[in-house]
Amino acid sequence: xxPFAFVHADSVDDALATGGRDGARYIAxxxxxxxxxxxxxxxxxxxxxxxxxxxxxxEDMRGGVRIGALATNTGVAYHPLITTRFPALVEALLSGxxxxxxxxxxxxxxxxxxxxxxxxxxxxxxxxxxxxxxGCAALDGYTRxxxxxxxxxxxxxxxxxxxxVALVALDATVHTRGPSGVRAIPIGDFHTLPGDHxxxxxxxxxxxxxxxxxLPASAFAARSRYxxxxxxxxxxxALASCAVALDLRGTAIRDARIxxxxxxxxxxxxxxxxxxxxxxxxxxxxxxxxxxxxxEGASPRPDNxxxxxxxxxxxxxxxxxxxx
Amino acid sequence: xxxxxxxxxSVGSAAPDLVVPGLERRVSHAEPRVLAFVRxxxxxxxxxxxxxxxxxxxxxxAELVVVSPGGVWSVRADDPLEPLAAxxxxxxxxxxxxxxxxxxTHDEDAVFVIDGxxxxxxxxxxxxxxxxxxxxxTDALTIAGRAAHMREGHDARQRVLFTRREWTVTCLxxxxxxxxxxxxxxxxxxxxxRRSPPAEPAPPDVEVMLRINGTVHRLTIDPRTSLxxxxxxxxxxxxxxxGCDGGQCGACTVLIDGKRVVSCLTxxxxxxxxxxxxxxxxARDGALHPVQRAFVEHDGLQCxxxxxxxxxxxxxxxxxxxxxxxxxxxxxxxxxxxxxxxYPNIIAAIQAARRTRG
Ligand SMILES: Cc1cc2nc3c(=O)[nH]c(=O)nc-3n(C[C@H](O)[C@H](O)[C@H](O)COP(=O)(O)OP(=O)(O)OC[C@H]3O[C@@H](n4cnc5c(N)ncnc54)[C@H](O)[C@@H]3O)c2cc1C
Ligand code: SF4
Ligand code: FES
Ligand code: FES
Numbered sequence: 001x002x003p004f005a006f007v008h009a010d011s012v013d014d015a016l017a018t019g020g021r022d023g024a025r026y027i028a029x030x031x032x033x034x035x036x037x038x039x040x041x042x043x044x045x046x047x048x049x050x051x052x053x054x055x056x057x058x059e060d061m062r063g064g065v066r067i068g069a070l071a072t073n074t075g076v077a078y079h080p081l082i083t084t085r086f087p088a089l090v091e092a093l094l095s096g097x098x099x100x101x102x103x104x105x106x107x108x109x110x111x112x113x114x115x116x117x118x119x120x121x122x123x124x125x126x127x128x129x130x131x132x133x134x135g136c137a138a139l140d141g142y143t144r145x146x147x148x149x150x151x152x153x154x155x156x157x158x159x160x161x162x163x164x165v166a167l168v169a170l171d172a173t174v175h176t177r178g179p180s181g182v183r184a185i186p187i188g189d190f191h192t193l194p195g196d197h198x199x200x201x202x203x204x205x206x207x208x209x210x211x212x213x214x215l216p217a218s219a220f221a222a223r224s225r226y227x228x229x230x231x232x233x234x235x236x237x238a239l240a241s242c243a244v245a246l247d248l249r250g251t252a253i254r255d256a257r258i259x260x261x262x263x264x265x266x267x268x269x270x271x272x273x274x275x276x277x278x279x280x281x282x283x284x285x286x287x288x289x290x291x292x293x294x295x296e297g298a299s300p301r302p303d304n305x306x307x308x309x310x311x312x313x314x315x316x317x318x319x320x321x322x323x324x
Numbered sequence: 325x326x327x328x329x330x331x332x333x334s335v336g337s338a339a340p341d342l343v344v345p346g347l348e349r350r351v352s353h354a355e356p357r358v359l360a361f362v363r364x365x366x367x368x369x370x371x372x373x374x375x376x377x378x379x380x381x382x383x384x385x386a387e388l389v390v391v392s393p394g395g396v397w398s399v400r401a402d403d404p405l406e407p408l409a410a411x412x413x414x415x416x417x418x419x420x421x422x423x424x425x426x427x428x429t430h431d432e433d434a435v436f437v438i439d440g441x442x443x444x445x446x447x448x449x450x451x452x453x454x455x456x457x458x459x460x461x462t463d464a465l466t467i468a469g470r471a472a473h474m475r476e477g478h479d480a481r482q483r484v485l486f487t488r489r490e491w492t493v494t495c496l497x498x499x500x501x502x503x504x505x506x507x508x509x510x511x512x513x514x515x516x517x518r519r520s521p522p523a524e525p526a527p528p529d530v531e532v533m534l535r536i537n538g539t540v541h542r543l544t545i546d547p548r549t550s551l552x553x554x555x556x557x558x559x560x561x562x563x564x565x566x567g568c569d570g571g572q573c574g575a576c577t578v579l580i581d582g583k584r585v586v587s588c589l590t591x592x593x594x595x596x597x598x599x600x601x602x603x604x605x606x607a608r609d610g611a612l613h614p615v616q617r618a619f620v621e622h623d624g625l626q627c628x629x630x631x632x633x634x635x636x637x638x639x640x641x642x643x644x645x646x647x648x649x650x651x652x653x654x655x656x657x658x659x660x661x662x663x664x665x666x667y668p669n670i671i672a673a674i675q676a677a678r679r680t681r682g
Binding site: 001003004005006027029030031034035037038039046047049051074078097098099100101103104173178179180181182183184186205233234235 | 334448451467528530547548569570577584589594640644654658660
């Protein structure tokens with residue numbers, strides 16, 4: 001691990017003053033940052049401990065909920081406001097990592113967790129995300145875990161978060177505070193596609209602090225589900241996952257949200273598939289058609305071609321669970 | 325200070341109309357722009373900030389239009405400042421309406437970037453913190469520029485929507501009359517360059533008081549030290565094991581304030597004021613903890629390397645109360661791997677301890 005200066009922030013102002021410095025990083029649960037610092041994939045010059053900041057509250061917000069950036073994944077997953085209103089978020093959080101890691105991991109850190117691409121993590125392979133301009137070892141490498149949607153010629157790494165996929169389906173907004181004020185960023189705009197600059201992963205600007213996430217009240221939140229498929233029964237990243245949220249009248253679909261994980265370079269919203277489902281009935285045939293639409297733009301490689309069909313089936317299963 | 329955007333357009337939605345006298349000419353056609361709402365009623369020329377503002381505008385290929393009840397101005401990278409409208413009752417009413425459509429209240433400042441299709445691409449609520457209007461606006465422009473650059477840089481589809489060259493930055497400065505002149509005075513006292521990087525400090529060691537199993541240990545440590553290494557290498561408490569050193573195996577599980585965590589990804593410097601419990605702290609007066617006893621009785625181990633972690637995790641699992649069936653126990657123990665595969669007996673031990681307790 002490279003040496004760094006350790007700073008403890010006593011207040012949000014304090015954090016912003018130190019977090020805005022060159023080479024500074026905030027640290028919350030540390031489950032991404034300490035791991036990647038030890039691998040020397042991340043080499044911050046200073047780290048700012050934000051765990052003392054008052055950003056842990058989970059509160060009602062006009063029928064929706066406002067979740068502090070420092071609320072832990074465990075704290076959110078078992079909170080009555082979340083378990084009663086946003087089942088997909090509970091399922092997504094509890095399907096992620098392990099109980100120990102969920103106790104440490106925070107909402108802010110989960111939003112900003114980094115890819116598990118083995119070439120990114122090994123610290124030596126060419127990787128545009130870790131060392132911009134060095135190339136991408138995955139393009140000619142073993143790509144079983146890589147993305148089939150949202151890829152570019154420079155990076156095909158999967159966004160690993162479960163939580164973020166549920167947040168996309170639930171229309172979350174990420175709230176931030178920077179040196180000169182606050183911003184509200186819809187979850188769909190928070191993560192960015194790799195394009196020519198895979199080293200940039202979110203709309204967050206240097207020094208900007210995520211303060212909280214808001215989930216609005218909606219007609220579809222109650223019927224939301226998260227379905228995750230992985231190599232082992234538990235404690236494993238998604239090969240494919242799907243968050244759905246449905247507003248039904250009888251068997252007719254009035255509104256739908258479909259978000260995908262494990263197969264895309266960012267938490268992926270399948271808007272075309274959602275649109276196609278509007279007004280249609282909750283039949284398996286319709287779900288299959290929607291799933292096919294969701295994967296239409298996929299660009300698989302030999303090692304991860306299986307993900308296209310796997311993702312389709314995951315979508316169908318998630319929709320069936322949502323509708324039942 | 326607004327905590328969140330309660331109304332007004334969010335990113336990705338259509339920008340509300342803007343009908344400010346003298347401005348129609350510029351805003352009626354679909355041209356990308358940034359709108360900044362600030363509360364000052366009267367405007368004076370930016371003196372200190374003008375070069376920075378112009379540099380940002382040049383970078384963006386952008387125009388800055390400043391609107392207030394006290395007047396409307398345009399700022400461009402290479403042209404002189406241009407007044408577009410003078411103060412009038414009509415202007416004041418229009419800007420107040422516009423601010424409302426954008427969800428900006430009379431005591432707030434905000435910036436919106438709008439692309440060539442009239443879609444809001446960026447919004448930013450400003451905080452003055454005692455600084456002057458132009459200092460704050462300059463920061464906002466810089467951030468809008470960086471955001472635009474980031475977007476443009478890596479989102480191919482967005483790039484078609486607005487390239488750097490076609491950007492126009494329009495700053496509308498809207499508000500009610502407040503002490504702008506006094507703000508200008510504060511500006512003089514502003515530190516010369518807030519952006520200059522700090523002198524590089526040699527990372528110093530940190531002092532930490534670790535409260536482990538009820539005993540306080542005072543240590544001076546390199547900030548890189550994990551709690552796991554502090555326990556094993558500095559305090560000689562080798563009951564907590566290192567398997568993967570990356571959160572994947574659970575061998576290093578300890579309790580912090582009663583909650584199970586992996587000590588390999590915990591920095592010792594961050595847990596100074598917390599209660600840490602390790603495997604050494606479970607026994608009471610020489611008697612094993614019930615979970616330890618159950619592991620012995622049910623032979624919940626083979627080589628024993630994962631066992632301290634398994635036991636710490638199991639103690640927490642029983643306290644958490646989320647698991648009753650074998651499957652639930654398995655799921656809730658998924659963070660603890662056993663390379664010997666002692667799982668059946670581990671589950672049996674945990675179930676026995678759980679039942680005795682419950
Ligand atoms: C073995 C292992 C298995 C895992 N399995 C899964 C899984 O199955 N599913 C899944 O979704 N995730 C999984 N994860 C990832 C885990 O969810 C993330 O590491 C965790 O959510 C990160 O949160 P944190 O608080 O620990 O972040 P940190 O490590 O503290 O921070 C991560 C990044 O976010 C930044 N940051 C943190 N908080 C803020 C803030 N408030 N404002 C601005 N920046 C901030 C930091 O600067 C840092 O760059 C796994 C991790 C490990 C180690
Ligand atoms: S896929 Fe992305 S993260 Fe992986 S090696 Fe290529 S550039 Fe790096
Ligand atoms: S050593 Fe900490 S989880 Fe493996
Ligand atoms: S008993 Fe050997 S690793 Fe679990």
